[in-house]
Amino acid sequence: MPETPPPVRRSKAIPVPPVAQSASEKTLPLRINGKTYYHEGDPDMPLLWYLRDVLRLTGTKYGCGIGYCGACTVLIDGKAQRACLTPVKALVDQDVTTIEGLAGAELHPLQQAWIEEDVAQCGYCQAGQILAAADLLRRNPRPSDEDIDKLPNLCRCGTYPRIRKAIQRAAQALAETKK
Amino acid sequence: MSGLTRRRFLVVSAAASGALLVGWRSASAQQRLPYLGAREEAQGLGPFIRIDKDGTVIIGARATEIGQGVKTSLPMLIAEELDADWNRVRVEQLPYGYIDTEQGPGDKYGDQGAGGSDNIPSAWKDLRQAGATARALLVQAAAEQWDLPPEQLRTEAGYVIAPDGRRLGYGELVGAAAALDPPKDPVPLKKPQQFRIVGRPTRTVDAREIVTGRTQYGIDAYLADALVAVMLRCPHLDGTVDKVDDSETRRVPGVRDVVVIAGPAPDAPIDGVLASGVAVLADDTWAALQGRDKLKVEWKPGPWSAESNAALAARANELLDQDQGAIAVRRDGDFAKAFRQAAIRLEARYEMPFLAHATMEPPAALVSIEQDKALLIGSLQSPGGASRVINALTGIPRKDIEIRLTRAGGGFGRRLKNDYVAEAVRIAQAAGKPIKLLWTREDDLQHDFYRPFGVHALRAGLDRKKKLVAWSHRCAATPRNYRDSGMKDRPLYAGCLEADDFPAGLVANLEKTFFPVASGMPRGWWRAPLHTFHAFAVQSFLDEIAVATKQDAVQLRLELLGPPRRIPYSGHGGPTFDTGRLAGVLTLAADKIGWQDKRRDGHGLGIACHFTFGGYAAHAFEVSVEGSELVIHRAVCAVDVGRVINPLGLEAQMIGGTIDGVSTALNLAITVKDGRVTQRNFPDYPLLRMAQAPRNVEVYIVDSTAEPSGAGEIGIPSAAPALANAVYAATTVRVRKLPLLPELKRLL
Numbered sequence: 051m052p053e054t055p056p057p058v059r060r061s062k063a064i065p066v067p068p069v070a071q072s073a074s075e076k077t078l079p080l081r082i083n084g085k086t087y088y089h090e091g092d093p094d095m096p097l098l099w100y101l102r103d104v105l106r107l108t109g110t111k112y113g114c115g116i117g118y119c120g121a122c123t124v125l126i127d128g129k130a131q132r133a134c135l136t137p138v139k140a141l142v143d144q145d146v147t148t149i150e151g152l153a154g155a156e157l158h159p160l161q162q163a164w165i166e167e168d169v170a171q172c173g174y175c176q177a178g179q180i181l182a183a184a185d186l187l188r189r190n191p192r193p194s195d196e197d198i199d200k201l202p203n204l205c206r207c208g209t210y211p212r213i214r215k216a217i218q219r220a221a222q223a224l225a226e227t228k229k
Numbered sequence: 230m231s232g233l234t235r236r237r238f239l240v241v242s243a244a245a246s247g248a249l250l251v252g253w254r255s256a257s258a259q260q261r262l263p264y265l266g267a268r269e270e271a272q273g274l275g276p277f278i279r280i281d282k283d284g285t286v287i288i289g290a291r292a293t294e295i296g297q298g299v300k301t302s303l304p305m306l307i308a309e310e311l312d313a314d315w316n317r318v319r320v321e322q323l324p325y326g327y328i329d330t331e332q333g334p335g336d337k338y339g340d341q342g343a344g345g346s347d348n349i350p351s352a353w354k355d356l357r358q359a360g361a362t363a364r365a366l367l368v369q370a371a372a373e374q375w376d377l378p379p380e381q382l383r384t385e386a387g388y389v390i391a392p393d394g395r396r397l398g399y400g401e402l403v404g405a406a407a408a409l410d411p412p413k414d415p416v417p418l419k420k421p422q423q424f425r426i427v428g429r430p431t432r433t434v435d436a437r438e439i440v441t442g443r444t445q446y447g448i449d450a451y452l453a454d455a456l457v458a459v460m461l462r463c464p465h466l467d468g469t470v471d472k473v474d475d476s477e478t479r480r481v482p483g484v485r486d487v488v489v490i491a492g493p494a495p496d497a498p499i500d501g502v503l504a505s506g507v508a509v510l511a512d513d514t515w516a517a518l519q520g521r522d523k524l525k526v527e528w529k530p531g532p533w534s535a536e537s538n539a540a541l542a543a544r545a546n547e548l549l550d551q552d553q554g555a556i557a558v559r560r561d562g563d564f565a566k567a568f569r570q571a572a573i574r575l576e577a578r579y580e581m582p583f584l585a586h587a588t589m590e591p592p593a594a595l596v597s598i599e600q601d602k603a604l605l606i607g608s609l610q611s612p613g614g615a616s617r618v619i620n621a622l623t624g625i626p627r628k629d630i631e632i633r634l635t636r637a638g639g640g641f642g643r644r645l646k647n648d649y650v651a652e653a654v655r656i657a658q659a660a661g662k663p664i665k666l667l668w669t670r671e672d673d674l675q676h677d678f679y680r681p682f683g684v685h686a687l688r689a690g691l692d693r694k695k696k697l698v699a700w701s702h703r704c705a706a707t708p709r710n711y712r713d714s715g716m717k718d719r720p721l722y723a724g725c726l727e728a729d730d731f732p733a734g735l736v737a738n739l740e741k742t743f744f745p746v747a748s749g750m751p752r753g754w755w756r757a758p759l760h761t762f763h764a765f766a767v768q769s770f771l772d773e774i775a776v777a778t779k780q781d782a783v784q785l786r787l788e789l790l791g792p793p794r795r796i797p798y799s800g801h802g803g804p805t806f807d808t809g810r811l812a813g814v815l816t817l818a819a820d821k822i823g824w825q826d827k828r829r830d831g832h833g834l835g836i837a838c839h840f841t842f843g844g845y846a847a848h849a850f851e852v853s854v855e856g857s858e859l860v861i862h863r864a865v866c867a868v869d870v871g872r873v874i875n876p877l878g879l880e881a882q883m884i885g886g887t888i889d890g891v892s893t894a895l896n897l898a899i900t901v902k903d904g905r906v907t908q909r910n911f912p913d914y915p916l917l918r919m920a921q922a923p924r925n926v927e928v929y930i931v932d933s934t935a936e937p938s939g940a941g942e943i944g945i946p947s948a949a950p951a952l953a954n955a956v957y958a959a960t961t962v963r964v965r966k967l968p969l970l971p972e973l974k975r976l977l
């Protein structure tokens with residue numbers, strides 16, 4: 051099982067949990083890609099199936115369902131997490147970012163680098179790869195090859211060398227914008 | 230759409246021969262634009278090309294995209310001959326195009342499947358003509374408008390240009406062009422020196438959608454009223470459902486139904502579903518999965534309950550020892566005599582495991598069956614096969630079966646089987662509702678059409694000058710040709726041994742023999758199927774010969790290949806095999822890895838080469854073994870696939886093929902015990918991760934003007950033997966059984 055990096059203290063303000071307005075006390079407020087949704091179903095439902103079946107945010111993929119492959123990686127308060135193992139009830143007061151919510155007005159530098167390095171083959175694992183890389187760059191803006199080696203996500207098509215290049219390219223681009 | 234009804238469409242469809250049938254059909258037969266994103270005012274020039282008034286060219290991608298890059302490379306061929314501006318091209322996936330013809334079932338868009346690395350060679354024949362024909366019509370329309378002979382006009386990047394420099398954009402001309410009679414004969418194609426798009430590194434057309442999570446795969450399809458289905462399949466090979474207690478399942482909130490699906494009879498072809506089982510239908514995936522967990526099913530084990538890998542290996546070796554039940558595949562000269570008389574005699578056996586495809590996107594299918602029509606949305610490799618399966622199960626005419634193609638999360642041959650489509654149809658029929666069937670990873674590893682298991686026994690005789698004079702390749706394996714009605718006319722060894730594969734035709738006395746081993750494991754095509762299966766044995770054995778006779782492994786192969794020439798090759802990818810091209814990639818890989826330079830510090834070099842489906846590749850690795858850890862320092866792949874359509878895509882396939890080859894060789898095996906598959910999820914079937922993969926795969930592409938071949942499979946067969954040969958060079962430990970790492974640990 052991959053080592054999960056130590057949690058990083060969140061610096062931004064916790065969004066105010068919405069008061070149970072007209073919805074019943076049982077609804078669960080979930081903040082996903084900057085929007086609040088109220089879940090009325092099973093609070094144990096894994097975030098993966100909530101995103102896909104309920105919100106139809108299908109960019110987050112199923113690959114193994116046991117936390118091993120990383121296809122379902124999302125950012126929870128900026129940290130890469132496995133949506134297949136995260137019940138929605140654990141998400142109260144946390145910010146979830148999926149691949150659909152990664153870009154702002156412009157693509158995230160990682161997305162741009164992924165395009166430029168032409169990383170994707172089938173593409174199925176790539177949302178998870180990009181979000182895992184986003185977490186890596188947040189912790190370590192200039193990752194070495196050894197740091198990149200620690201990324202645990204599987205790619206059946208064998209795109210690892212181009213993923214490596216894309217991360218380095220994005221790190222470079224981020225460093226330049228900071229100058 | 231009324232504006233379109235009187236417009237006539239050029240129909241360009243490929244005959245089986247690859248020749249083009251160009252004809253007219255009225256637009257009314259094609260009421261709906263098949264493209265999901267095309268604007269309605271975009272005008273059609275044949276089924277593959279729509280041009281918007283603003284000059285945007287929309288090209289229809291016909292083949293199923295499984296990560297091999299055809300959604301980019303095939304439209305490049307059309308755009309090239311159309312002389313479009315690639316920056317203004319948008320590619321849209323075409324649906325499966327079935328038509329009834331006088332000769333029977335037909336393919337409106339040509340072959341849409343993905344298998345045998347066929348897409349590029351067939352598109353090279355027909356899709357370029359589709360682009361060229363459309364271009365000819367645009368030129369003709371401009372010629373009429375300017376009142377100039379068409380021969381005086383030229384085209385460039387979306388414009389027709391007159392001798393005096395006047396220009397008309399394709400968007401301005403398309404209306405007039407669509408009303409013209411198409412040329413009766415095929416129009417001339419560009420000369421290679423005129424290519425502007427073919428041969429240029431081109432990024433995948435879906436890149437932006439992929440990195441923003443907007444690409445739709447089969448598993449991402451939803452229909453408002455469809456239930457989600459997951460199925461518990463019998464874990465015993467050919468076992469059946471005995472008793473089902475679904476009372477707790479039905480209590481799970483959201484679960485709507487439970488249905489039992491019968492599997493194929495033990496001796497019947499596996500043309501429909503793969504296994505017996507119990508399907509749970511629910512409002513969402515989570516409810517369906519919980520419901521499935523709560524099923525209590527008793528199974529009847531079926532006829533294979535004694536099957537195990539150990540027993541299969543023992544049986545294979547026994548058949549080889551006793552020379553029992555042999556099927557001759559090829560015989561040249563007199564092997565027995567030449568071997569007896571040889572100055573040097575060598576032999577070795579190699580064991581290959583069953584393999585699962587483990588596509589990152591597991592099988593899934595959304596189907597809706599109505600009285601007289603059906604809809605399927607799924608990740609497929611054989612949409613024609615899916616259409617036949619639905620027709621067989623429902624009786625709905627194939628023309629009324631709509632199949633929408635999506636990008637597929639990997640294929641590797643898994644999706645050439647449409648068992649999951651059959652399952653979805655059967656469940657939908659039983660439930661009387663549209664359903665979306667989802668396979669979990671456990672389902673996928675436990676119920677696949679596995680790459681065959683087998684043992685290869687090789688013998689070689691060399692004369693005093695260390696020249697190979699006798700070669701025997703006997704293979705005892707679970708035949709790929711097993712309960713597959715598509716293969717009923719093929720020999721039992723098809724898919725395990727190929728008569729003309731290297732070194733056939735190069736050694737005077739040669740025999741190839743096959744021994745079928747009975748097994749209940751379903752078998753199928755697995756990326757470069759028989760080539761990954763036997764090249765490991767052949768290329769490892771050549772290395773053993775080189776070591777035993779103190780010859781250079783590259784030189785030995787080059788001498789065997791002899792002068793550059795074409796020799797007959799009856800297998801897929803023929804009709805000939807070019808010894809010079811194989812020697813070319815071998816030499817290139819050797820040069821690039823620095824074959825002649827001595828390695829120190831426990832580093833070792835290994836090399837191998839292979840011909841597959843019209844392409845030639847060689848791999849070379851530099852490795853060391855530190856403790857029990859294998860480190861790959863360099864990975865080199867040299868490839869010759871003839872003319873290169875998209876160098877960036879070709880490089881991706883070679884990187885991916887090499888890593889797939891390494892990943893599979895190092896760690897992957899499906900094993901069977903007590904008639905059940907042992908592996909359950911990725912921890913037991915550990916694909917390579919970033920840390921274990923070579924940091925870089927150096928790809929060297931031979932500049933060639935030969936007819937292009939596909940590239941999805943050639944990048945894998947020589948990877949495993951080159952790696953094992955490098956491990957030998959580094960450690961003097963010869964690994965003759967895959968997967969390599971557990972075997973290496975055992976031997977060290």
Ligand code: FES
Nearest residue numbers: 113114115120134
């Ligand atoms: S699906 Fe969540 S880690 Fe594989």
Ligand code: FES
Nearest residue numbers: 172173205206207
């Ligand atoms: S690109 Fe296909 S699984 Fe990674």
